[in-house]
Amino acid sequence: MAQWDDYSTGTRIKLLRGKVTQQNLADLTGLSIGAIQKAEQDQRMSLRTLLKIADALGTDISVIHGQQAPHRMQSRDDRTALQRLSRAVHDTSAGFLPNDIEPPTLVELGDFTRRVWKLYWKGHYSEAAGIAAPFLAEAAARLREQPDGERAEAWEVLSDAYRIGAYCANLMGARDLAYSAIGHARGAAERAASPMRLALVDSGRSWIYLRDARLDDALVLAEKAALDIEPRFSRATADELTVYGSHINFAAVVASRAGNQVRAEDFLSQSHATGALMGGEHGCYGTLFGPVTATTQAVGINVALGETGKALKLAESIKDTSPLQHAARNRYAMDKALAQADAKMWDASLDTLERALVGAPEWARHQALPGVIVEKVGRASTARLRRISKLIGASPASGGFRTATRRTAL
Known part of the structure; x- marks a missing residue:
């Protein structure tokens, strides 16, 4: 299997572009379609062109040059969301905020917090990460505007915003960003003097x-x-x-x-x-x-x-999982499928797995357990394995499950 640095720069751009057309990429960058075509044909491009393409693809120049590989299984939307989240985490922690930002009220920020958590627990991690970026900026702006002696609640909201960012980054494989965000979340929780949030942040760091x-x-x-x-x-x-x-x-x-x-x-x-x-x-x-x-x-x-x-x-005693959040129900399904695979209940395991993958494809993209389960099942049901392999995005004959699903399943 070719390594990322084995590809040419033009091929790496084409791979990162994925299902986005050349015309779409041209529109996103403000470049001509001819410039995109030349870049993908490995013709020399200026640093300005390279920067615009990297920004539109939500990635780093070093990834396009082959100096580091992109996170596997990430779409362009994933990369863009992580890029914006990274900027928000680092900018807000350094005190850099947009000049035109109008801080919401604490009540509005509380509503926003619940909205982002709802997306997160539905398994829409890319969308939650994308929203967490402006949320961080607005929470930081609210803190800046709060009068002295009335900032505890604003610090709490900012801690929540950083923690959400850390959770999204951790699930999407951006470990350095997760460490950075959870560190800032703890600093904000300390300033808020909130024992509950300190515990939540420490538990989040433990997960990282x-x-x-x-x-x-x-x-x-x-x-x-x-x-x-x-x-x-x-x-x-x-x-x-x-x-x-x-x-x-x-x-x-x-x-x-x-x-x-x-x-x-x-x-x-x-x-x-x-x-x-x-x-x-x-x-x-x-x-x-x-x-x-x-x-x-x-x-x-x-x-x-x-x-x-x-x-x-x-698992047999559990009759109703509807009270759980969407992601928790899916996680339980994966655990049940893994237990069935360990017990050599091949067909039951694949049935459980397939239902979860079909019902929650967005959530499944960021999980490792599907590949682990398929590896355990092996060739017990070839036709079904091929169908599930397509859902996961790997080939059962290639041994690609382990490579394509390196993220921890938690």
Whole structure:
């Protein structure tokens, strides 16, 4: 398989362009179609032309030159959204804001926060990342306009905006941007003196560690984030139980990935107890938790621990996942399909997988588990594998699943 730097500059532009026509790219850059054609024919182009093409494709000049490869499975929209998000994160943290920006009210920003989280939990990560960029600028502008002594809430909103940006970047494979954004989110949470948001940010950083294969660091931080906000259950509010439950549940996820069964089961027990006390799903601070969340997450945790039988038994007990967010339902489907594959229930696994891929193609683009599941199933159902391979974007005969799905499945 050819490496990115094996291609010519013109071929790299053509590959990055994807389904965008030459005329569309010309319109986006303000260049003539002749200039685009010459660039793709490897004729010499000026730095100005190169900069315009890179900007329109949402990528860096170094990617076009072959000095670094683009993130696999990313569309032009993905790259553009990440590029704009990166500018917003770095500009706002440095205090650079557009001169003509009019800061919304804190109430308006609160509504905007909920809107972006809704997109995120639907699995529309590229769209959420694109909206997070102007959201960051407006939150920073609101903070600048707030009177002294009245900035705590504005700092909270800014922390939320950075955290959303970090989550989108992490899922879309932009690890450096995720680290930067979550760092700024923590700084804003500290300025807000908000223990709840500090815990949310620390849990978010733990997730970035997990996807970066820093398992020991991830486990320490995940446990700390949960224990820092452990409530007194006799008088805890629904919000407090939601945040604590989601945090202790995530600690169980991290412990299971690290192979620490004792701690994973202990955290999982606390997660189930919290969910049972709540009695139903509740959402706040960009997260949702309750008994259904606790049980569906336990399926994936048991799969990671090698407890396939337990995972399948739990899956059989789950009758209704409608209370969950869209992305959480899809994630549960992947965990169930993986458990079925581990149990050599090939057809059932592929049925579960295919339903999820067809129902949530946008979400699936950023997940690694589909490729992992297909690798486990192997050639058990060739016709269906070909159909699912097309949905994933890899060939079962090429061994391309592992390469095309390098992102962690969490």
